[in-house]
Amino acid sequence: MRSxxxxxxxxxxxxxxxxxxxxxxxxxFRLFLRVVVPFxxxxxxxxxxxxxxxxxxSLNLAVSDLRxxxxxxxxxxxxxxxxxxxxQGTSEDIREILSLSFPASSxxxxxxxxxxxVEELPAIASAAxxxxxxxxxxxxxxxxxxxxxxxxxxxxxxxxPEGHVTGPAISRVAYPQMPLIAGEGAELHxxxxxxxxxxxxxxxxxxxxxxxxxxxxxxxxxxxGQRIKLPEQGAVEALDRVVALNNAEELLERDVKVVDMxxxxxxxxxxxxxxxxxxxxxxxxxxxxxxx
Numbered sequence: 001m002r003s004x005x006x007x008x009x010x011x012x013x014x015x016x017x018x019x020x021x022x023x024x025x026x027x028x029f030r031l032f033l034r035v036v037v038p039f040x041x042x043x044x045x046x047x048x049x050x051x052x053x054x055x056x057x058s059l060n061l062a063v064s065d066l067r068x069x070x071x072x073x074x075x076x077x078x079x080x081x082x083x084x085x086x087x088q089g090t091s092e093d094i095r096e097i098l099s100l101s102f103p104a105s106s107x108x109x110x111x112x113x114x115x116x117x118v119e120e121l122p123a124i125a126s127a128a129x130x131x132x133x134x135x136x137x138x139x140x141x142x143x144x145x146x147x148x149x150x151x152x153x154x155x156x157x158x159x160x161p162e163g164h165v166t167g168p169a170i171s172r173v174a175y176p177q178m179p180l181i182a183g184e185g186a187e188l189h190x191x192x193x194x195x196x197x198x199x200x201x202x203x204x205x206x207x208x209x210x211x212x213x214x215x216x217x218x219x220x221x222x223x224x225g226q227r228i229k230l231p232e233q234g235a236v237e238a239l240d241r242v243v244a245l246n247n248a249e250e251l252l253e254r255d256v257k258v259v260d261m262x263x264x265x266x267x268x269x270x271x272x273x274x275x276x277x278x279x280x281x282x283x284x285x286x287x288x289x290x291x292x
Contacts (some may be wrong), residue, residue, distance in 0.1 A: 057090065067107075079103045079135040089121050092153060097121070106131050114139075123166045127247040148190055149175050151182040151209075159187045161194070168281075183212030192235065196220065199239045202247065217262070225272075228259045238264065 021031045029127040050056055079102050082093045097117060100109075104171045111129045117126040141175050144166045146158035155192065156169035165187065169175055188192070192206040192212050200207050200220060208221045211267075218235055238261040246252045251269075253260070258270035 001232045012286030060246070065270065073103065076106050076129055077103045077135050078106050078109060078137050081137040081139065082132075083139045083141060086124070086143055090121065090141065090143060092116055092122055093123075094141070100137070103135070109137065122164060125164075148193060149178045149180050150187050151180060159190055161190055163190055178195075179207075181212065182209060183215075185215035186212035189218075193218070195236050196239055199236050199243065200250070202243050203252070206252070222252065226256060227258050227260060229262050231262045231264065238267075241267075 009051045027187075039208070050059075065234070079183070081095070081098075081100060081102070083094055097120075098114060109131070115127050115129045118129070118141070123143055124141055125144045126142045133140040144160040144162075144164055146160050148159050150157050150159045150165070150173060151167050156172060158166045158169050158175070159181075160166055172180065179193070181187070181193050194196050196210060196218060196229045197207070203222065206222045208225075209222060211219045211221055213219055213229075217232045220230065220239065222228070224253060228239065228242055230272065231288065242259055242261060255272045255274060256269055257272045260268045260270065
């Protein structure tokens with residue numbers, strides 16, 4: 001008799017099928033099949049396609065044409081530039097150093113580079129740059145405010161409270177309300193100079209300016225050739241003492257050439273040559289009278 005099981009189909013997987021099914025149960029293998037293999041196929045195909053120089057040039061031209069077409073669309077074009085917050089002279093300097101030609105695509109404008117270039121101007125403290133709707137390049141400028149005139153060997157310049165040179169001064173007469181400083185390194189000590197000018201307020205009608213001596217201390221220069229030498233430390237307090245003495249004794253109304261306050265415990269006064277001659281003649285007359 002024929003066996004009943006001889007005609008049945010064996011549904012058990014083959015050895016390789018069994019191993020493949022086991023591999024498919026592994027998450028790492030599924031990731032390899034679904035991600036790594038497709039990526040490798042696409043990357044390989046792309047590398048093979050780009051290996052031809054002609055295809056690469058065609059692709060580059062196509063990308064360049066597409067970029068140019070997008071960049072030159074009207075909504076991306078910049079037709080003018082406005083500068084707000086700057087004086088007329090500073091605005092002209094900005095336009096000169098940028099030398100931008102309009103119309104220009106906003107894709108071709110490097111806004112951070114424009115801002116850095118503008119902030120290199122000594123008169124500018126900060127700048128903000130943006131492309132405004134309507135195709136306008138907007139520059140918002142914060143200028144430095146000069147507070148003193150600094151005399152150097154090259155001429156007169158304007159300096160802000162932080163010691164930044166904001167630009168040249170046309171003449172001393174053009175800035176009558178700004179105090180005058182001079183000397184090497186004077187621009188680095190503007191705050192102290194302003195405090196000294198404030199302390200010298202009672203002498204304002206006679207003050208010519210401050211001179212930085214040896215890059216370490218100040219001399220206050222007055223008219224009639226008078227000079228007050230101030231110490232390195234405590235210059236404001238020393239000047240206050242001179243002003244108080246002048247108010248009480250009219251010291252600076254006398255024939256005094258120099259008031260030396262460099263030594264706080266021993267201030268000295270230097271007379272003018274005329275005063276010394278007069279004192280010498282008076283002492284000689286007194287000596288002659290006593291001798292007779």
